[in-house]
Amino acid sequence: MTSPNRTGFFKRRISQPILNLLKQGMTPPKLSLTCAVGTVLGIIPAFGITTVLVTLVAARLKLNIAATILISYLVQPLQLLLLIPFARAGIALFQLEDLQFTLDEILALFQADWLQALHMLWLANLVAVVAWFILAAPIAALLYYSLLPVFRKVIPATSIIRPV
Numbered sequence: 001m002t003s004p005n006r007t008g009f010f011k012r013r014i015s016q017p018i019l020n021l022l023k024q025g026m027t028p029p030k031l032s033l034t035c036a037v038g039t040v041l042g043i044i045p046a047f048g049i050t051t052v053l054v055t056l057v058a059a060r061l062k063l064n065i066a067a068t069i070l071i072s073y074l075v076q077p078l079q080l081l082l083l084i085p086f087a088r089a090g091i092a093l094f095q096l097e098d099l100q101f102t103l104d105e106i107l108a109l110f111q112a113d114w115l116q117a118l119h120m121l122w123l124a125n126l127v128a129v130v131a132w133f134i135l136a137a138p139i140a141a142l143l144y145y146s147l148l149p150v151f152r153k154v155i156p157a158t159s160i161i162r163p164v
Helices: 004-023 028-042 050-060 065-074 076-093 103-112 114-154
Strands: none
Touching: 028 050, 028 065, 028 076, 028 114, 050 065, 065 076, 076 114, 103 114
């Protein structure tokens, strides 16, 4: 059981400063766009580029970069879960039935010819990124318009913290 002092300390010293940082200068539309951009870029099936991509897009759109990166990090487990569906969608889109393989087939291919296995996996990842690219704008729009009324209710206009 946590004591009230610990709960108050956590809220006062950790959670509230983080929330203030994330809401700094944020209007409900900007916060909704931040969540949509962070989520969509956080699930891109290309590992290792998420942070750079999120930073560039957030800076270009004048969003809160820290909040956008945080959201992209929070949805990264979805990146792993959606890798196979995006790859299957890309394989179907480009009609590359020869790329449909099981884990055992991949392991056998790596044992037989690891360069060919890397080529196949690279190609599967490439078509997964294309499938993600096609679905990114509709997903972002859906998230934006779904979150906008929520943030308008949760963040009253008088509580918006302006940057110093």
